[in-house]
Amino acid sequence: TRKSGGSGRSDAMIIISINKKTKTITATSILRDIYLQIPGKKNNRINAAYAMGGASLLMDTIEQNFKIKVDRFASVDFYAFIDIVDTIGGITLDVTEKEISVINRYIEEMNRLTGQDKDLDKITSPGTYLLNGKQTLGYVRNRYVGTDFARTARQREVLEKIFNGVKDLNLIKLNELMNKILPQVTTNLTEGEIFSMILSLPSYATYELQQWSIPMKGTYSNLRINKMSVLGIDFEENIKEIQRKIYGIE
Numbered sequence: 001t002r003k004s005g006g007s008g009r010s011d012a013m014i015i016i017s018i019n020k021k022t023k024t025i026t027a028t029s030i031l032r033d034i035y036l037q038i039p040g041k042k043n044n045r046i047n048a049a050y051a052m053g054g055a056s057l058l059m060d061t062i063e064q065n066f067k068i069k070v071d072r073f074a075s076v077d078f079y080a081f082i083d084i085v086d087t088i089g090g091i092t093l094d095v096t097e098k099e100i101s102v103i104n105r106y107i108e109e110m111n112r113l114t115g116q117d118k119d120l121d122k123i124t125s126p127g128t129y130l131l132n133g134k135q136t137l138g139y140v141r142n143r144y145v146g147t148d149f150a151r152t153a154r155q156r157e158v159l160e161k162i163f164n165g166v167k168d169l170n171l172i173k174l175n176e177l178m179n180k181i182l183p184q185v186t187t188n189l190t191e192g193e194i195f196s197m198i199l200s201l202p203s204y205a206t207y208e209l210q211q212w213s214i215p216m217k218g219t220y221s222n223l224r225i226n227k228m229s230v231l232g233i234d235f236e237e238n239i240k241e242i243q244r245k246i247y248g249i250e
Contacts, residue, residue, distance in 0.1 A: 008077075010050035010058055012140065012155050015070065017246045018204065025204065026246055027159060029152035029213035035223065035230035036065045045230055055188070066214070067239050068246065072189050078110070080184035081140075082133030087180050088165040090130045091158060097126045098145045106138035149213060156211045167205035174198055212245060214238045 015028040032047035039060050041052055049061040055073040062070050076084065085091055095103065104122045111118050111134075121134050131139060140158050143151045166177060178198065187194075197204075215233040223232045243249040 008051060009047040011047055014156065014159065022248060024208045024210055027156050027209065027211045029156060031148050031152060031213060031215065031231060033148060033229065033231045034215065034233055035225060036061065039064055045228065065235060066242055068242055074185050074187040074189065076185055078137055081137055083184060084181050085133035085136045087177060088162060090132050091136050091161045092128060092130050093139055094128050095123055095126055099142060100126060102142045102144045103135065103138035106141050107134055110134050110137065152213045160209055167201055216241055
């Protein structure tokens with residue numbers, strides 16, 4: 001959402017699965033243009049579910065279509081995302097020549113929305129940078145360089161770097177960080193669950209982090225339905241891979 005506290009479509013959807021038996025954390029991106037049945041609504045892109053019924057409807061949509069149990073969610077808007085990245089001191093990322101103009105367009109938009117100078121924080125040349133929250137938001141929103149598969153890969157890359165930025169913090173620093181971030185996160189995680197996960201962070205830091213996205217290669221086609229560009233996918237094949245990757249079921 002471009003308005004703080006507003007509602008919008010969920011353009012970045014990532015399922016985080018923690019498997020304590022195999023000591024792996026799996027980040028599964030769901031591409032926003034997947035065309036499917038939204039419970040109680042007409043067929044639409046999956047990212048419309050959040051706009052229609054919030055996190056509850058989106059979780060129901062994922063469960064119904066992908067046969068995966070989703071009980072908990074954490075949601076942030078553009079502004080919270082910016083603050084999260086700024087709170088951990090920024091993120092180091094490689095910016096290519098092709099990406100600069102797109103990222104700068106998003107930076108200019110956020111500058112306009114927040115009443116800042118339109119050229120503030122723009123990137124002038126390719127290279128490796130320590131990006132602030134606003135610049136990182138432009139990086140993960142980019143859907144014009146590469147496909148939406150590339151964009152979801154960028155989103156998971158940033159998520160991994162955020163994880164790496166906090167996993168070595170001591171409990172005092174971690175508590176300070178949570179006090180700044182949690183008021184801006186919409187979630188149905190209980191306070192007890194959140195603190196349990198924080199206390200488990202030293203253990204989780206040793207886990208292998210694996211990333212992927214659905215639909216898988218070769219299991220989808222680009223379609224045009226009701227004047228929308230959508231992805232028609234083979235649900236059976238993708239459900240099989242979800243079972244294998246997340247649950248370890250062959």
